Amino acid sequence: MNSNLLILSLDSHGVPHRWISWQQACFYYAKNLVAWTLGESTFTYYGGISRITGERSSITAHSIIAIKGKALAAKGFHQVPPLNNRELFRRATTSSRCRAAAATRG
Numbered sequence: 001m002n003s004n005l006l007i008l009s010l011d012s013h014g015v016p017h018r019w020i021s022w023q024q025a026c027f028y029y030a031k032n033l034v035a036w037t038l039g040e041s042t043f044t045y046y047g048g049i050s051r052i053t054g055e056r057s058s059i060t061a062h063s064i065i066a067i068k069g070k071a072l073a074a075k076g077f078h079q080v081p082p083l084n085n086r087e088l089f090r091r092a093t094t095s096s097r098c099r100a101a102a103a104t105r106g
Helices: 022-030 085-105
Strands: 006-011 016-021 034-049 056-067
Touching (some): 022 056
């Protein structure tokens, strides 16, 4: 198994969250926190053998997974909303109007 294998995690709306390790992906699958998956590539990870059934446990993960609710370990991930020229100029115009209105009042 390639220990450098990374899986793309998304929020439930499809917005990219971050790259996660196969161990973190297995955690999300085991806790039933995967909302949906994408990608043709799948990877099967094998665990131990059950003492009761004698079967070996396994988790098959996709290369892209969407996480239900809030994804864990999101500390330090600050998503900046995209701004375009129209939004920047709208903010500048509004700011100019507020300054002008404040100057006429006081």
